[in-house]
Amino acid sequence: MGLLIRKPQPILILLFLFMTFHDLVKIMADELSGVTLIKNFCLDCHDGETQKGEIxxxxxxGSEPLVKNLDLWKTVINRIENxxxxxxxxxQPSYSEKKALLKWLDREVVQFDYSSIDDPGYEQARRLTHIEFSNTLRDLLGLNxxxxxxxPIDLSGKSGFDNSANTLFLQPILMERYLGAIDKAVEASVPLEGNTIEKSPVLIVWPSNKEEELEAAGKIINRFLLRAFRRPPTxxxxxxxxxxxxxxxxKNEPFAIGIRRxxxxxxxxxxxxxxxxQVKETNESYQVDEFELASRLSYFLWASMPDDELFRMALEKxxxxxxxxxxxxxxxxxxxxSDALGNVFxxxxxxxxxxxxxxxxxxIDNPWCTDTLMTAMKQESAMGFTSLVRKNKPLSDLIQSKTTYVNEELAKFYKLKGVKGNEMRLVAHTDKRRYGLFGQASVLAVTSSPYRxxxxxxGEWILDSLLGTPPPPPPPDAGELDEDIEENRKLTFRQKLEMHSKNPRCYSCHREMDPLGFSLENYDWFGRWRSxxxxRSIDSKGRLPSGTEFEGPIGLRDVIVGxxxxxxxxxxxxxxLSYALGRQLEYYDVPAVRKILKVFKEDNYRLQTLLREVCSSYPFKYRKNPENAELVERKILSDND
Incomplete structure (x- = not known):
């Protein structure tokens, strides 16, 4: 007996079509309603002409999908909710209008479906940063x-890093510095006599007579161009x-002078x-070639050029x-x-x-604060981070590591005993309050105001830089501390700030920032411990919006890790990922971030897993041309001529 298959009833088909059509109409109505509400209640202050707050x-x-301006719309959502x-x-919108607007923004922004996005982004031409330039000459010429x-100092781009392509152009004044540096470097790397070629990565041969000079020059130039251009030369x-x-x-100049020139x-x-x-003529995403991949790897992990092994792997495909x-x-x-990961990233x-x-x-006023002390403070943080990477430690160790790097001067600053000499070395902290990042004087100093x-x-640094959950921008009329509060000497700064924060317009920001910031108040403006x-005794207690209570740097560590x-x-x-790509992340990078994060978490957030997944990610190995890609590249190259 065969299976009995019932034909769908016409009424069911009509019901299904009606429901589908009804849902579609509802979505379109919601979208129309959301756009209309924005136009009705927001554009008086934020259209193309007014742009209050530069918004x-x-x-x-008009920029779709809305997640192209993700941070902007998140701010809008926050401002509407508050x-x-x-x-x-x-x-003012009615309650139902406000609810409808937030629902529309939630669907279009917060709940946006990224599965349809296939765009690894585009790495535009940029000059080397000063650090990359120096490191590349070091490795190319064998110099120290x-x-x-x-x-001049390299400026940070929108990514927060100085390797961002949108800030790295060649200005005339910089070309003058390049010429001077290159002259010094070439002169130091090519001696007039070839008696040191066994130590030189450049002078792979040296002619013993005039007849050998042309062949020797050819070998030197060909190998040098491969390494200097980071690809086979044309x-x-x-x-x-x-x-x-x-x-x-x-002109009868010596062989060495000819090589120098x-x-x-x-x-x-x-x-x-x-x-x-290289820009390929296609509208599809495409894989970068082997030499480009080698450069992406080396400038990410080393802030320098590929080495001989990377070149060999690229040549052999x-x-x-x-x-x-x-x-x-x-x-x-x-x-x-890879020290560059600590020193730069x-x-x-x-x-x-x-x-x-x-x-x-x-x-003059602070003779104890020497350049060598500040250098040691930075080295402590940089070496600590690099060590966590090399030892493949979990991310939590960044916050709660019991060891650090100090020399004698920094050890005295921390009141650590038994450390002699200028060399930085690994030591165990004897004071639990100094464990991890929050006990390091470098970050405590740069997150303070001058002398206070x-x-x-x-608190903002913890929320924004460290956790990536920045507080919303203060409302336009938030203002400073009330003058009466500011001048009341009977109040501590914490009490003054708490009074200021009672203003409902200020509370939403300060309830997040202040408990975190005050937990570090026992460290003074340069990271020295004080009671x-x-x-007056310092109050370093805090309470998060979640209800969690904690105290001091030890409690803060527990909150961050827990x-x-x-x-x-x-x-x-x-x-x-942003540092690796040399650009600000865009909405189309969200799938890559989520994929990396998933594997990272599955391995207990071990740092080498993070680096491996970043290097293996879609945007790291692929690129996609924007519209008019060749015109963009030509403009960049002409700007740098």
């Missing part, structure tokens, strides 16, 4: 010289650089000074193979050049790179 919601509405938008003096000490490039050598020899010509080429990739690629990542992390993420540069004390602590700044401030570790992991994942 143009009219333009943001009653800050629209301003009280303006017409500071060639960038008089260079015939034209080889001929142009060789012509510089030939003209020198025609040839290498100098290569080093002032945009191919060396810029980090650029083996680097992109998963097993070999994973092996190279492990090898590179074990190399001392961690320093710029956590902000301690500002110590001694933008944050420093008057040496700033619980607000420290009192201006003759309740906020997922936030910290998400933030370091986003920051690490």
């Amino acid at each position: 143009n919601l009219k333009a943001a509405l 009653g800050d938008m629209p301003p009280k003096k303006n017409d 010289m500071n060639l960038v000490e008089d260079f 015939n034209r490039e080889v001929n142009e650089v060789s012509a510089v050598y030939n003209r020198s020899r025609e 040839a290498l100098g010509a290569a080093l002032v080429s945009p191919v060396f000074l810029l980090k650029s990739e 083996r680097l992109a193979k998963p097993d070999e690629f994973a092996r190279q990542v492990v090898r590179m992390l074990a190399d001392s050049k 961690a320093a710029q993420w956590l902000g301690f790179d500002a110590l001694g540069v933008r944050v420093r004390l008057d040496p 602590t700033s619980p607000i700044r420290r 009192e401030s201006r003759g 309740e906020k570790l997922d936030d910290l992991a998400r933030q370091i994942t986003r920051k690490m």
Whole structure:
């Protein structure tokens, strides 16, 4: 007996079609309602002409999907929920209108479906950062010289890092510095006599007579261009650089001078000074080639050029193979050049790179605060981070590590005994209050105001930089402390701030920031421990909006590891990927972040897992041309000519 298959009843088909149509109409109505409500209640202040607070919601509405401006719309949601938008003096939406608007924004922004997004992004041409330039010359020429000490400071881009392509252009004043540095470097690396070639990565041969010079020059130039350009040179490039050598020899200049001139010509080429990739004519995503992948790896993990093994793997077309690629990542992390992850990535993420540069004390009034002390403070944080990576420690150790790196001067600052000499070395803390990041003077100093602590700044730093959960911007009329409160000397700063925070418009921000910041109040404005401030005992107790109560840096550590570790992991994942790509993350990077984070969490947030997954991620290995990609590249290259 066969199966009996009942035909669907016409009424059921009609009901299904009606429900589908009804749902579609409802979604369209919700969308229309959301857009209409934004237009009715927000554009008076935030259209293309007014742009109050530099916010143009009219333009943001026209940029679809809305998550292209994710941070902006999150701020809008927060302001609407808190009653800050629209301003009280303006017409207000009804309860049902406000509810409908928030529901629409939740669907379009918070609950957006990223599964349809397939875009690894685009790494545009950019110049090397000063650190990358210096490190590259070091590894290319075998030098140990500071060639960038008089260079202007690289500015951070939107990503928070100085390797962001949107800030790295070649200005005329910078070209002058490049020329001077390159002249010094080439002169130091090519002696007039070839008696040191066994130590040189450049002079792989040296002619014993005049007949051998042309062949020797060819070998030197060809190998040098491969390494300097981070890819095989074209015939034209080889001929142009060789012509510089030939003209020198025609003037009867010595062989070494000819080589110097040839290498100098290569080093002032945009191919060396810029980090650029080949644009393929396609609208689809495509994998970067082996040499581009080698450069992405080396400038991410080392802030420098690929080494000979990476070049060899690229030449043999083996680097992109998963097993070999994973092996190279492990090898590179074990190399001392991966110190750049602490000296550059961690320093710029956590902000301690500002110590001694933008944050420093008057040496006359503070003779104890020497340049060597500030250098040691930065080294402590950088070496600590790099050590966690090399030892593949879990992320929680960043917050609660019992060991640190000090030299004699920094040990005295921390009142640690038994440390002699200027060399930084690993020691165990004897004071639990100094465990982990929150006990490090570098971050405590850069999150303070001059000569006084700033619980607000420290709290905001924890929420924003460390956890990636920044408080909403203060409402336009939040203002400073009330004058009567400010001048009341009977009140501690904490009491003054608590009175200020009772204002409902200020409470939503301060209830998050203040408990975190005040937990570090026992550290003064340069990270020294204290029990009192201006003759009064310090109150370092805090209570989070969740109800969790804690006290001091020990309690803060417990809160971060116990309740906020997922936030910290998400933030370091986003920051690490952004640093690796040399650009600000966009909405289309969300799937990659989520995939990395999933594997990271499954391995107890071990740091080498994070780095391996970032290196293996879709946006790290692929790229997709934006519209008019060739025009974009040509403009960038012409701007840098």
